[in-house]
Amino acid sequence: MMQENTQTDTTPVSAESTAGAPVATEGRGAHGGSRRGGDRGGREKNARRPRRGGRREERVRSEFDHKMIDIRRVARVVAGGRRFSFSVAVVIGNRKGKIGVGLGKAGDTQLAIEKATRAARRSLIEVPMNKHQHIPHDTKAKFGASQIMIMPAPGRGLVAGSSVRTVLELAGVKDVTAKILSRSKNHLNNARATVAALKKLKAR
16 A cells, blocks of 8 residues: 655744734624624614604793692591591682682692692683783672682782782782781682682773
8 A cells, every 4th residue: 555645844934924914713703892792783882872752842831820828638537447638729820810729639749739730720710900910999709708808009019918918929919908807717718719809800
């Protein structure tokens, strides 16, 4: 049998000849990272995705100001015991003649305020005033046990107390004197009596 002559190349390889040769690494990407967790779809790994819907629109401020005049925790007796909720009275107005009073009840104070505000919007009235925001004449009204009298007082400013002052401020009424004729301390009834008195005004 013929024997094959095998010769082994023992020529040393210099470092200069291998300096420019590309090194092949298995499973490596162009940036030296693993292809499994590398770029996908031409997007960098840590790049943020754009927000859906773009920029949020700023909430438009309402033309009405609102103030809370009364808040109470009330209880209802049920089969399992007592169930507590919150009752909130709110006055809203645009300080230009529109005014409303509302009452809301819910298990959470924020939800009760929202209910009261919606109720106040449904009960808005227009107060007749002149260009100086003065009422034309005296007026008096009664709601429940509360009795209110409102009189024009040019040059004296707003002279009133309790929830009556809140109603007149948010209505935009100026230079008036208000008097609570009853002994009632109920803020909600006083506010509703004030609104009832303003309803009786007639423009001259």
